Amino acid sequence: MREISQLIDVGKYLLTNQLAWGTSGNVSARTDKDTMIITASGTHMGNLSESDFAHCKISTGEVAGEKKASKETPMHIGIYRQRDDVNAILHSSPFNTTIFACSDTPIYSELFVESMYYLEHIAYVDYYHPGSMQLADAVTEQAPYANIIIMRHHGVVVYDKNVAEALVRLETLEIVCKMILQAKAAGVQLTKIPDKIVKSFLEDSGYRVRQKLPILK
Numbered sequence: 643m644r645e646i647s648q649l650i651d652v653g654k655y656l657l658t659n660q661l662a663w664g665t666s667g668n669v670s671a672r673t674d675k676d677t678m679i680i681t682a683s684g685t686h687m688g689n690l691s692e693s694d695f696a697h698c699k700i701s702t703g704e705v706a707g708e709k710k711a712s713k714e715t716p717m718h719i720g721i722y723r724q725r726d727d728v729n730a731i732l733h734s735s736p737f738n739t740t741i742f743a744c745s746d747t748p749i750y751s752e753l754f755v756e757s758m759y760y761l762e763h764i765a766y767v768d769y770y771h772p773g774s775m776q777l778a779d780a781v782t783e784q785a786p787y788a789n790i791i792i793m794r795h796h797g798v799v800v801y802d803k804n805v806a807e808a809l810v811r812l813e814t815l816e817i818v819c820k821m822i823l824q825a826k827a828a829g830v831q832l833t834k835i836p837d838k839i840v841k842s843f844l845e846d847s848g849y850r851v852r853q854k855l856p857i858l859k
């Protein structure tokens with residue numbers, strides 16, 4: 643299955659590039675309208691094999707096969723239910739992003755071309771225990787308003803139309819967080835691109851087709 647090999651590759655990439663570590667995090671992909679595959683419970687992201695995935699029905703949450711799905715499956719299902727356009731979800735706790743997740747400091751996007759595009763919509767949810775229905779509900783509620791959800795004191799979940807785009811989104815987020823932190827530590831003052839230019843970039847530059855999402859709550 644094409645999606646399984648994409649997720650195996652992305653798992654390796656996340657570990658190699660310090661976008662995930664240990665057994666934390668999980669990844670999933672929609673394989674048809676009502677089916678998703680997700681990493682099974684206890685799997686190691688850098689070393690996934692075909693048998694490390696559980697197959698779930700999106701409408702019912704029912705799991706096929708004997709693999710136990712990641713305990714964070716309800717959060718993934720919630721996103722797929724809210725967003726027909728989403729076919730891949732990555733959840734991890736990259737170092738620099740998680741520093742922001744553990745603070746009240748907002749992440750800003752008005753820095754460079756990719757950050758304006760990929761970080762246009764970021765949502766935040768409070769801390770709830772991993773795998774809890776409260777966390778799944780909070781993420782599901784925000785899913786229509788962003789493609790990046792920072793989970794306080796936990797990590798981040800990003801999603802997109804395919805695995806490759808979701809990965810670029812996660813990498814861009816981590817790079818921006820690293821830039822903000824390193825600039826601050828080095829005493830370099832970053833300047834934001836003015837709102838008017840950001841608006842013109844998003845609306846008129848033709849860089850990429852802009853994602854039309856409802857306004858962030």
Ligand SMILES: [Zn+2]
Nearest residue numbers: 667714772797
């Ligand atoms: Zn988690």
